[in-house]
Amino acid sequence: MSATPSAATTATPVAATQSGAVALWWRNLCYVFGENPLSAIAAGLFVFFILLAALGPWLVPYDPLASHVGDPLSPPSAAHWFGTDALGRDILSRVVIATRLDLGIAVAAVALSFVVGGLMGAFAGYFGGWFDRISTRVSDTIMAFPLFVLAMGIVAAMGNTVANIVLATAIINLPFYLRVARAEVRVRRDAGFVEAARLAGNGELRVLFHHLIPNILPPMMVQISLNMGWAILNAAGLSFIGLGVRPPEAEWGIMVAEGAQYIVSGEWWIALFPGLVLMLAVFCFNLLGDSLRDLIDPRRRT
Amino acid sequence: MIQAILKRLLGAVPAIIGVVIVTFVLTRALPGDPAAYFAGPAGSTEAIEEIRVKLGLDRSLPEQFVSYVGDLVRGDWGNSLTTGQPVLAEIADRLPASLELTLVGLLLAVVVAIPLGVLAATRPGSWIDHLCRGITTAGVSLPTFFTGLLLAYVFYFLLGWAPSPLGRLDPYATAPDFVTGFYLIDSLIAGDLETFASAAKQLILPAITLALFVLAPLARMTRASMLGVLSADFIRTARASGLRPTTVLFTYAFRNALLPVLTTLGMVFSFLLGSNVLVEKVFAWPGIGSFAIEALVASDYAPVQGFVLAMALLYVLLNLLIDVAYGLVDPRARLEA
Numbered sequence: 001m002s003a004t005p006s007a008a009t010t011a012t013p014v015a016a017t018q019s020g021a022v023a024l025w026w027r028n029l030c031y032v033f034g035e036n037p038l039s040a041i042a043a044g045l046f047v048f049f050i051l052l053a054a055l056g057p058w059l060v061p062y063d064p065l066a067s068h069v070g071d072p073l074s075p076p077s078a079a080h081w082f083g084t085d086a087l088g089r090d091i092l093s094r095v096v097i098a099t100r101l102d103l104g105i106a107v108a109a110v111a112l113s114f115v116v117g118g119l120m121g122a123f124a125g126y127f128g129g130w131f132d133r134i135s136t137r138v139s140d141t142i143m144a145f146p147l148f149v150l151a152m153g154i155v156a157a158m159g160n161t162v163a164n165i166v167l168a169t170a171i172i173n174l175p176f177y178l179r180v181a182r183a184e185v186r187v188r189r190d191a192g193f194v195e196a197a198r199l200a201g202n203g204e205l206r207v208l209f210h211h212l213i214p215n216i217l218p219p220m221m222v223q224i225s226l227n228m229g230w231a232i233l234n235a236a237g238l239s240f241i242g243l244g245v246r247p248p249e250a251e252w253g254i255m256v257a258e259g260a261q262y263i264v265s266g267e268w269w270i271a272l273f274p275g276l277v278l279m280l281a282v283f284c285f286n287l288l289g290d291s292l293r294d295l296i297d298p299r300r301r302t
Numbered sequence: 303m304i305q306a307i308l309k310r311l312l313g314a315v316p317a318i319i320g321v322v323i324v325t326f327v328l329t330r331a332l333p334g335d336p337a338a339y340f341a342g343p344a345g346s347t348e349a350i351e352e353i354r355v356k357l358g359l360d361r362s363l364p365e366q367f368v369s370y371v372g373d374l375v376r377g378d379w380g381n382s383l384t385t386g387q388p389v390l391a392e393i394a395d396r397l398p399a400s401l402e403l404t405l406v407g408l409l410l411a412v413v414v415a416i417p418l419g420v421l422a423a424t425r426p427g428s429w430i431d432h433l434c435r436g437i438t439t440a441g442v443s444l445p446t447f448f449t450g451l452l453l454a455y456v457f458y459f460l461l462g463w464a465p466s467p468l469g470r471l472d473p474y475a476t477a478p479d480f481v482t483g484f485y486l487i488d489s490l491i492a493g494d495l496e497t498f499a500s501a502a503k504q505l506i507l508p509a510i511t512l513a514l515f516v517l518a519p520l521a522r523m524t525r526a527s528m529l530g531v532l533s534a535d536f537i538r539t540a541r542a543s544g545l546r547p548t549t550v551l552f553t554y555a556f557r558n559a560l561l562p563v564l565t566t567l568g569m570v571f572s573f574l575l576g577s578n579v580l581v582e583k584v585f586a587w588p589g590i591g592s593f594a595i596e597a598l599v600a601s602d603y604a605p606v607q608g609f610v611l612a613m614a615l616l617y618v619l620l621n622l623l624i625d626v627a628y629g630l631v632d633p634r635a636r637l638e639a
Contacts, residue, residue: 263459275451
């Protein structure tokens with residue numbers, strides 16, 4: 001497994017900084033995947049979910065919103081692999097279509113908190129002073145709440161829409177990005193290469209954006225991948241209690257909620273399949289996050 | 303020690319102020335005009351204006367904030383529109399149910415997670431280590447509301463071992479006399495074993511659901527911190543000095559390894575209180591979480607605000623308790639304070 005890349009690096013010993021780095025990275029990747037075969041499964045699952053989200057509408061056998069495509073509450077069969085719900089809608093189609101919405105909410109929320117939290121943290125870590133104090137206070141205040149409860153409060157106050165679910169999920173994740181960015185910028189603020197950049201006549205903002213921020217991206221990436229699964233869970237939890245996504249829409253959390261009342265009378269398939277797929281998605285992102293962390297920052301392995 | 307605790311109490315003040323400010327902002331960010339809402343669809347412009355003055359909405363924000371804090375301190379958290387009761391009384395009434403569930407869930411998680419983490423750390427690479435890894439990765443991926451449903455399906459519908467997942471007691475039992483509000487404790491005080499059994503049966507599935515979710519971070523942290531401590535020099539010295547392995551493991555290693563685990567407990571409480579809401583909905587548990595969900599569905603905002611505030615204060619309090627426990631476990635923390 002490791003023989004080929006190392007042979008490649010010795011074959012081109014001189015001009016190899018770029019390709020050598022790639023080869024090393026590749027070897028690390030192989031090592032991490034070899035060490036933990038689950039990572040490879042997770043990577044496969046990841047591709048699968050991305051395909052579902054991208055191609056969902058062309059893959060589904062039935063219209064996810066159309067009722068009476070089958071008999072109501074019929075168990076899984078050849079025609080309806082995951083069965084049908086109380087309105088006779090095809091659960092497989094609904095589960096597949098929901099992928100885009102669920103992943104979309106999570107990606108949007110994580111992207112928002114990555115950009116806002118990352119920038120705030122980088123500014124706070126670099127310049128310090130009042131901005132640092134305020135942003136630290138803000139993130140401490142957010143962390144003083146049980147996060148899911150705060151998200152409920154935000155959605156309740158700002159209005160029950162999908163956009164507000166994204167916003168609430170972004171707000172509760174903000175402190176994590178802020179802290180990582182602040183800490184990573186702080187330790188590098190007075191490093192040699194930063195001093196050199198400053199002495200070369202770069203302005204403070206240019207030093208921050210061209211020299212520091214690119215260097216804190218790897219730990220931020222790890223934070224993102226560790227955070228994705230939790231963002232999906234959070235969004236699904238909010239819609240499970242009736243926030244955000246409105247009923248006819250297909251979304252995993254709300255589908256589990258719709259199936260909840262039938263599970264005590266034995267119609268297990270309505271809640272089971274969306275729940276399983278949700279679990280699988282979160283599991284896949286968590287595993288990938290762990291692998292990415294092992295790859296980028298082996299010291300944080302637990 | 304008392305001085306240290308007082309100091310910690312003072313340290314919680316900024317967090318409480320922050321929490322109150324956020325809930326105030328959330329109250330003001332209500333969708334629509336509260337005055338128009340209270341006046342009803344038939345309310346005339348003058349009536350709305352009158353209510354606005356009565357609610358204090360015509361005053362400046364700082365003034366409103368002062369009166370908001372005054373109301374909170376006096377215990378006036380608003381009234382629930384659906385039940386007509388004061389929010390604070392409703393929350394106080396339902397809090398024991400939520401606390402009982404949360405604490406039993408936490409207890410279950412700790413009882414399983416800490417030995418699991420310790421065993422995994424002392425036998426790296428063994429089957430128990432792999433089990434620990436599997437559980438910790440799978441555990442954080444479980445949507446609590448889904449595991450709860452699954453458990454209810456298997457143990458109530460298929461096996462019939464658990465009672466129907468509705469509420470704290472089966473419909474024929476009567477609640478024990480109120481002492482602590484915890485049915486498990488109150489029924490024991492009353493000497494009523496039948497009620498105790500009934501309450502325990504109702505509690506076990508939701509508590510396991512909660513425990514499954516928070517087990518993962520606890521076990522993971524215990525394992526990691528035990529591994530770190532076990533490879534430290536002072537452990538080698540203790541072993542070389544011929545101390546018994548159990549002494550080394552528990553007195554030397556475990557006590558030191560406990561500190562990061564206690565720190566993790568803060569995050570664990572955040573998870574617990576959050577997923578508590580979901581579990582309460584699944585098992586129709588009459589706690590403050592299901593109270594808040596009912597209010598949310600009815601667009602009744604005062605209870606939701608009260609719920610967010612109560613949960614946040616509870617969380618600050620729990621973190622305070624963790625700090626105090628930290629001082630008990632680690633003498634250095636006591637000296638610093």
